[in-house]
Amino acid sequence: MSNGPPESEGDKEADEHPFDHMPYYNDTVMICRHLRSGQKLFSEGNVVILGDVNPGAEVIAGGNILVMGSLRGLVHAGAFGDETAVVSAYRMNPTQLRIANHITRPPDGENVDVSIPEVARIRTDKVVIEKLKL
Structure with missing residues (x-):
C-alpha cells in the first residue's frame, strides 16, 4: 500500500527499466572490435558490441543490440517483429x-552528438530514444 498519490499510467511507463520486459534469447553474439x-553482422538473438559501429556498417538482430561505444551505422533490433527489443x-x-x-533516423541537418548512454525502444507505437537509467 502506498502513502503517496496514485501513479498515473504515464508515470509507471516512464519508471520502467528498458530491460525489464525483454524476452530471453539463447544466442547472444559478442563482438570485441569496431565495425x-x-x-x-546478423544474429538471430542479441548482439553486444565492445567497440563502435561506424557509418556504412550494419547490425541486424532478432533480439536486442547493445553497443558499448559509438553507434553511427545502421541497426535493426527485433528483426523478426519483436517490438520489445531495444x-x-x-x-x-x-x-x-x-x-x-518501426524505422527512424536523425532529422536532416542536425548532427546531435550526445555523450551519454541512451536506449531506443518502442513506446506508443513509435521509436523513442531516452537517457539510459541504470
Whole structure:
C-alpha cells in the first residue's frame, strides 16, 4: 500500500527499466572490435558490441543490440517483429535505427552528438530514444 498519490499510467511507463520486459534469447553474439563501413553482422538473438559501429556498417538482430561505444551505422533490433527489443549505445547517432517494423533516423541537418548512454525502444507505437537509467 502506498502513502503517496496514485501513479498515473504515464508515470509507471516512464519508471520502467528498458530491460525489464525483454524476452530471453539463447544466442547472444559478442563482438570485441569496431565495425567498419561495408561490414554486416546478423544474429538471430542479441548482439553486444565492445567497440563502435561506424557509418556504412550494419547490425541486424532478432533480439536486442547493445553497443558499448559509438553507434553511427545502421541497426535493426527485433528483426523478426519483436517490438520489445531495444537498442542501447554509449553514443547514439545512427544513420538509421529500426526496431521490429518501426524505422527512424536523425532529422536532416542536425548532427546531435550526445555523450551519454541512451536506449531506443518502442513506446506508443513509435521509436523513442531516452537517457539510459541504470
